[in-house]
Amino acid sequence: METKQDAAAQGAIAELLRRRRDDVLGRWVAIIAATVQGRITERELRAETAELFELAVRVAEEGPRGAAADELRGALGDLSRSRARQGFSPTEIAVSVFALKQALYENMEGGDTDEQAAYRQFIEFSAVMDDLGLHTFETYAAAREQVIADQAESLLELSTPVVKLWEGIVAVPLIGTLDSARTQVVMETLLQTLVDTGSEYAVIDITGVAAVDTEVAQHLLKTVVAARLMGAECVISGIRPQIAHTIVTLGIEFGDIVTKATLADALGYALEHRGVVLGEKRER
């Protein structure tokens, strides 16, 4: 419910915002700039803040249920999403809003009646509470992120199964995008499985891998060397044409590492070397 007094106060704020537009806007931009420190260009920041400012003035006139408020919410939503993608923290984003209060407050022409003094104290206290509120929000977001990071980690382990193909032969199918962390986990798991199962052959199948760069290649090479030190041989299978092209252009050399076109070929190779002979079932 809106009383007459509220409406009058709103009008006064809007009027003040308009009259001191350049000062308030300038100060608003400055406060945000201090928080985001060079991660957004001054020009960009000024342009987007000016847009928000016009909307904020209209909100001051129309109140929180007007069309301007909807528009402002939309604009802030876009801004938050893009900032989040750029890696800004919730506080750094929220400052874009709260800082207008500070900027306006600093630009109010104050007398020094008791009432105004009390009002100023209230504003200062309100700023402190805003900070505390942001702190709870920041903590909440950090806790959520931890949960997500934990889930990502357990997914990482789940998605790297080392399977036994035959007595003495294990295989690991690599799938998707290999980042350093994942490749490391896969390779460690593989080496551990070699030890646990006493296997002599390991097939690393990269059919499902999107790209092999020098980092992935280095992990592969290191794993092969480590496996050799443990008396096991690695076979790399499933190098697709586009990956082969890229590896050659990059200049990576796999040296004397055995590579096979398919996982089946690799298994055949390992079986043969273990002296396993598979007979075809005779046709009647």
Added chain:
Amino acid sequence: MTDAGATEIPIGSGDDVVRVRQAVREAAGAAKLSLVDQTKIVTAASELARNTLIYGGGGHARVERVDSGLGRAGIRILFADEGPGIPDLDLALTDGWTSGNGLGLGLSGARRLVDEFSLDSAPGAGTRITVVKWGR
């Protein structure tokens, strides 16, 4: 040349390198590059993004679609950092040379993987690398 919507991605962690790779793959697919060319530009981007992270101390990548004006589409990627810069470009572009513990093939290999490669770096002035891959 005209560009249609560039994507800017900060590079500050290993996850960001993966993000750059994904953005490049998406853009390369949209520009209708062949599978081989897609894989090449993604791999080159992976190398350059990782160098930006490791040697440049972080920076950003800018991925954009370009058109030759002759009906050929391609993608251009800029990598920029404010790191220490590269004191000896020839040395850095030598196959097998690394100041860290890599294979020393990322920079030179990335240059071979793309159609256009320009490197702008000086000690203390950071590094900017732009690469372009055209569709056939």
